[in-house]
């Protein structure tokens with residue numbers, strides 16, 4: 001642990017935090033202008049920071065290789081920064097691209113969001129930089145403005161064509177609630193999620209199969225969805241009403257039909273989930289989660305043997321429902337579990353992984369936490 005003073009030789013101006021997230025339901029809907037329902041995790045990226053007025057950006061991460069990355073803000077351009085440092089650099093670049101007069105900073109990062117686990121460690125890093133810069137440079141930007149800037153940073157600088165869910169979750173979630181977000185116009189509503197009051201827990205199972213959104217599969221899925229919408233003459237798949245699904249599928253090439261079926265049915269699942277939460281029926285969420293997983297496995301095809309097994313074993317061991325969460329191709333599973341069954345479900349999944357010869361998953365109970373904020 002190297003503190004800010006010992007790394008940068010000066011005192012910091014403050015400390016900021018931005019959380020990772022787990023998405024309850026609404027997967028691969030955000031880049032289709034659809035609905036999502038994420039929850040912020042207590043796990044967060046923290047940045048200790050000070051402003052610099054010489055145009056130099058210095059970056060250090062407790063999770064890095066021990067070195068300081070030094071960059072000139074004026075020279076930042078897509079493709080010029082590699083590895084984890086690309087994410088903070090991207091946000092500074094995107095703020096300048098948007099016309100904000102921002103310069104350098106010293107930034108010391110420490111994150112406990114598991115990386116590559118589908119829990120938005122990248123968005124947490126982007127959002128903590130955006131939030132620190134807002135305060136250091138007194139930028140008149142809302143949380144949603146900062147989320148959009150962070151998304152643009154990831155799209156245009158890092159080169160990952162992600163939607164806006166992860167950045168909005170990291171910026172806008174509040175303690176104790178899920179964020180019901182319409183990704184078309186960013187209309188949002190906090191939906192209280194009193195898990196403890198209903199004797200429930202959200203078990204996160206990190207399969208330790210690293211997922212990487214930059215490897216092309218995510219971009220292909222997004223392109224497929226956009227092609228389907230164009231063929232149907234729609235601005236986005238969000239605009240396809242569920243009642244018109246079957247006839248729309250008949251008009252599409254076979255390889256696009258399952259993608260469209262997933263997106264349209266997933267939007268319906270999000271709306272049903274919100275209705276259940278509004279009615280105080282959290283347990284009713286279980287079958288929706290499991291149906292969402294089947295759709296991601298069979299139609300969207302982004303699950304993998306580890307997430308499929310974790311879901312099946314969790315449900316067999318007493319979870320009310322379970323699904324993979326995040327982009328897929330590995331990452332984490334989310335299970336809704338009666339509180340007394342929490343340890344039993346986690347142990348059953350671990351035993352099943354061991355029997356397959358796989359590394360034991362990392363498990364923890366997620367408590368809905370707050371979005372990005374200044375800590376001190």
Ligand code: GAF
Pocket residue numbers: 026027028029030031162163164165166213326327328
């Ligand atoms: C990743 C992306 F970054 C999000 O925008 C979203 O598309 C998600 O995968 C799938 O729902 O986390």
